[in-house]
Amino acid sequence: MPGLTTLDTPDKDQPLRDDIRLLGRILGNTVRSQEGEAVFEIVERIRQTSIRFHREEDEAARHELEELLNSLSLAQTSRIVRAFSYFSHLANIAEDQHHIRRNRAHALAGSTTPRPGSMDCALAHARDAGITAAQLQAFFDDAHISPVLTAHPTEVQRKSILTREMEIAHLMAERELYRMTPDEERANEEALCRAVLTLWQTNILRRTKLTVIDEVVNGLSFYDYTFLKQLPRLYVTLEDQLRATVPGWNGHELPSFLRIGSWIGGDRDGNPFVTADVLRKAMRMQSSQAIRFYLEELFLLGNELSLNSRAVTVSDQLLELIKRSPDGSPRQDEPYRRAIGGIYARLAATGRELSQLQAPHRHWPHGEPYTDAAELRADLDLLDRSLVANGSAALARGRLRSLRRAVDIFGFHLASIDLRQNSDVHERTVAELLSSAGTEGDYLSLSEEERIALLLAEMSSPRPLSSSFLTYSDETNSELNILRTAADARRRYGACAVTNCIISKADGVSDILEVAVLLKEAGLLRPREGVLDLNIIPLFETIGDLRNAPQVMDRLFSIPEYKALLDSRGGVQEVMLGYSDSNKDGGFLTSGWELYKAEIALVEVFRGHGVKLRLFHGRGGSVGRGGGPSYQAILAQPGGAVQGKIRITEQGEVIAGKYSNPEVGRRNLETMAAATLEATLLQPEHAAPREEYLATMQELSNHAFRAYRGLVYETEGFERYFWESTVIGEIANLNIGSRPASRKKSTRIEDLRAIPWVFSWAQCRLMLPGWYGFGTAVKAWLAANPKDGMAKLQAMHREWPFFQTLLSNMDMVLSKSNIAIASRYAEMVSDPALREAIFSRIRTEWQDTIDALLTITGQSELLESNPLLARSIRNRFPYLDPLNHVQVELLKRHRASGGDEQLANGIHLTINGVAAGLRNSG
Incomplete structure (x- = not known):
């Protein structure tokens, strides 16, 4: 799409701008070819008018936007929503590729200053602090780190859409990693055009409500995408880092301290659809995923380890394994292949027994199933020891090393279900x-x-x-x-x-x-x-x-x-x-x-x-x-x-x-x-900020608590205001999760789940749960401490990581809010007095919060200290804001119609697009 605002950013961001232009041009051409020039021109008019409204809260722009949107047919509206939504999706891909590009550039430059958040940086900090090899070993021996995947009704992307986007990401990565000939570049761009066209022609919404098993399937996708290969790779890299940079490191393999957890299939709090049968199916599906991966890796490993017995010797233990192997391979002079064939046969039998899995490759002789994953790991370890002891240690460091680690991490269960x-x-x-x-x-x-x-x-x-x-x-x-x-x-x-x-x-x-x-x-x-x-x-x-x-x-x-x-x-x-x-x-x-x-x-x-x-x-x-x-x-x-x-x-x-x-x-x-x-x-065990900081936070919290509770739970009519000014009613019916939006059949805020509560405020661009009450708290604190109150808050921000993080997150949330757009949602509240009473309070608190945040952090504008995120937001707002304006118009029509299904479908399209544009809305 043409018309993207050019930003005065450093040269290192030029590739990102180029990628966004490329993807925007391809999407624009797709819209033209599929929907016609007229639709494309409407998209551009909406975008330009939305920019004027966003920058200036221009009343003329507001009226022009309303007239333009009101004049659209439902079919036109749907096409326009999809165009803006897909741009947000493509911008996300471009940004992810740029992060990867910058990480590679940093690594290729050989910088002596590791990037914060990397293990290189953490180990350097440990080394500077005098942490010994023994202390590091003790940490890894006792550590337990686990990201836990949960299924909640804010995941609005279909797996089909995600798959196409991954294809686009792969093609964009090719342009970065390889020096292409003109023919190769044309072929790559043609492939991108086909992928974007497929994306355009794929239904962005689910037609049926997700079941828990659907959620299991979606969750398992990320093991294929990332976990099964990248987590073992992380361990390999870390072990090599420790061996190379930590004096006295013993070189032993690390325990598998980092594992993936899951709630999908086991979380039945408020979800009547999670049953014993669902848990049983989820576990079987997980096991099948793990064993299928191991079988594929074993097959490839067997192809790689074609070592001939005339060229290498093997351990006695490997010979014993071969004798026990059911492998009927004619390659009697290739001991490692014979041993792997036997392992494959036993693992295939295990898959059949545990999850009715059929081995993906040729028929193998019958093997006895493994009793547990440790037994499989022991056989793989035996291969490793034989290779290392007989001059082939380099071969052991390849696929076999990663497979051994994968079996240790994922076992036959893949992930622990809570x-x-x-x-x-x-x-x-x-x-x-x-x-x-x-x-x-x-x-x-x-x-x-x-x-x-x-x-x-x-x-x-x-x-x-x-x-x-x-x-x-x-x-x-x-x-x-x-x-x-x-x-x-x-x-x-x-x-x-x-x-x-x-x-x-x-x-x-x-x-x-x-x-x-x-x-x-x-x-x-x-x-x-x-x-x-x-x-x-x-x-x-x-x-x-x-x-x-x-x-x-x-x-x-x-x-x-x-x-x-x-x-x-x-x-x-x-x-x-x-x-x-x-x-x-x-x-x-x-x-x-x-x-x-x-x-x-x-x-x-x-x-x-x-x-x-x-x-x-x-x-x-x-x-x-x-x-x-x-x-x-x-x-x-x-x-x-x-x-x-x-x-x-x-x-x-x-x-x-x-x-x-x-x-x-x-x-x-x-x-x-x-x-x-x-x-x-690296943190002292008893680390704590100054007592005066703790007391200050308590006072701020008391004021913020009263302000928040006063609005949400003690203001008459607030419940009605919330349901009329947000998309909560429409979210409750969206096919994006198996769990009901409320714990009980009521509209009470107390009964509403926190997820749709936050998601609804994000959609209307108020983000109220991420900041409300802070402005009131700071004003009350300064009124009670007029001499040094602000200086104390500024010192807290400089010296206390907790307070820094609190304000940094608030900075991000406020930068994604838009009070002008939020005012259009407020207009949907049918009672003018209620609307004015509540929205005026919200607007005042929003401005007070921004003023307080900027003064405490010393910024002149939001995200001044985070230029990368500021750039990202500026890039996407011209395409995100129109989705909100369209959503408001569709909500008005939908509620006036009494629940037209086509209008509901259009609203759901806008919900998907806004969520994609915000990236962390639920």
């Missing part, structure tokens, strides 16, 4: 089991201490509560079945298949002990042996729960029976912190502060009881749900909170943004590992 359920469900299930078993009294009427006593007695008893001769409610049967399925999955696929049981809305010790009792029913807690097979993880979500979390854990650790079970888990207790619900409950500033305080208090409680802490951060994609750059977020944790162990949820469209491109994906995984190393080894 189980999650609401504490209310656990409570009802235990109550029914106790009642059916004839226990005296009503469990639900007991006090907390009475519940604890009863649950401890049941935990210690080998007698099961459930009986096959009794009839239970559907809910109780479902809970018992899913736990029994988890136990079966562990037996079939390995103990790592299911390792965690998370309790949503945990607010007391009994919530945790209830899960222990239920695990006993499935044989996952064995009282006589004193062994607990799964980690029981409380999730503290609301502001009140976060404040109460340290007391709950202190009481829990004071129970000898539970402490003994923890010992069987290595003395590690995981605690999950909820960013989304705490934000919806108390606002951005208070949520961040209460999370930080909870972590400080938990560190002290765990230290006092001698328990190792592992924090699980329930972060979403948007800042309003705890999102933002992972590197800064991990380093901003209070001292002692990381301890080499961290899990972080990856949600919504952020998963595709981080992990659909292999290079970008590996970089994100490396950044997470590097930040964890730095936060563990």
Whole structure:
């Protein structure tokens, strides 16, 4: 598309501008050829008018835009929305390729200053701090780092669209990596034109609502794209870095401390469609994905290791393996191929047994299935030792090295599936089991201490509560079945298949002990042996729960029976912190502060009881749900909170943004590992800001909390304002997730899930959950501290990583907001008095927040300290803003029509385009 604003940026950004122009030109030509010159000209008029409105809030531009959009037919509107949406998608591809280009340029330049977030940089910092090889080894031996993929209704891209975009990314990468002849360049551009045309002709929306199994399929895509190959590559690179740069490094292989987790297929909190059968299918599909990959790699490895027995010697152990091999290959003089053939045969038999997988290559003789992944790894290790001992170590460092690591990481299960359920469900299930078993009294009427006593007695008893001769409610049967399925999955696929049981809305010790009792029913807690097979993880979500979390854990650790079970888990207790619900409950500033305080208090409680802490951060994609750059977020944790162990949820469209491109994906995984190393080894264990900073934050939080609660929960009519001025009603019906938008059938803000809450505010470009209340808080603080109040806030920003990260994320959110566009959404509120009362408050708070942020950070404009993001936003706004204007017009028509299906389809197209343009909206 022509007309992209030329930016005065350094020469290093010229390739990005060139890529955007190329892709924009191809898209423009596609629109012309497919839809006609008239449609293309309308697109350009809308874009130019939108730019005037964006820059000047020009009333003439507003009226011109409204008249233009009102004059369009529904068919024209749909084509225009698709044009603007696809430009955002293509701009994302260009930006990702530019990040890869800049990383390569940095590496090729041989800079002596490693880039922040890289493992090179983390190891350099460790070296400068005097961290020894032994300390590094201890870190890696004890570390546990895991990004956890979750299925939530903000992932708006279809897999078909994602596949086409990956093809375009690959073609753009070719232009960068290879010096092309004119013919090759023409062929590449023709291929790009075909890919963009296919993209244009592919339905951007799902026609049917996603099932949980659809979500499993989507999640598995990222193992093909990134994880199965790039995660082993990361380990290989890191081991070589350590060997080359760390004096005294012993050269041993690192343990697999970085693994992928998943909630998809196990998270049943508020999702009635996650059942035991779904968990069983998800586990089978995961296993099939892992084993299929191993078989393919073995096949290629066999082709590579054509070593002849006349040219090489082999170990006695390899000869024994060959004797046991069912391989009937005529190549008797190629020992490694024969050994690999036997491994392949056994693995193929394993795939058939575990997941009904048919081997992708020629028929192999029957082999005995492997009992577990460790047995497969042992055979691969035997190949490795034979190669190394007989002069072929270089061959062992290739495909075999990566395959050995992949088997160690992914096993036969691919990824650990977490189980999650609401504490209310656990409570009802235990109550029914106790009642059916004839226990005296009503469990639900007991006090907390009475519940604890009863649950401890049941935990210690080998007698099961459930009986096959009794009839239970559907809910109780479902809970018992899913736990029994988890136990079966562990037996079939390995103990790592299911390792965690998370309790949503945990607010007391009994919530945790209830899960222990239920695990006993499935044989996952064995009282006589004193062994607990799964980690029981409380999730503290609301502001009140976060404040109460340290007391709950202190009481829990004071129970000898539970402490003994923890010992069987290595003395590690995981605690999950909820960013989304705490934000919806108390606002951005208070949520961040209460999370930080909870972590400080938990560190002290765990230290006092001698328990190792592992924090699980329930972060979403948007800042309003705890999102933002992972590197800064991990380093901003209070001292002692990381301890080499961290899990972080990856949600919504952020998963595709981080992990659909292999290079970008590996970089994100490396950044997470590097930040964890730095936060563990380079932060003093008792690091804390000055007491006056803590007191200041508390005051700011108090003011922000009152402002946020006053608007969202205490202003009469706010619920109506929200439902009329945003796309929440339309999002609830969009086919982008299996989970309902609300926990109950109501329009109450309290019942709405945090994900659609944040997503809706992002769509109307207010981003309210990411900043509201900060302006009021700063004004109140300055009024009480007129002399040095601002100087203190500025010092906090300079010296305190937590406050820096808080403001940096707010800076990003505000830069993506647009009060002029938001005002058009506010116009949809039918009551003029309500509209004016609430929107005027929001507008004032928005401006006060920006003014406060700029003064504290010393910036003259938003994102002044982040020119890369500022450039990205400026590039895409001329194509993003029109989507919002079209969305408003379609919403008006849709609501006036009483729910026209074609109009709903157009609205859903705009939702997809706006989400793509913002990149982290949910």
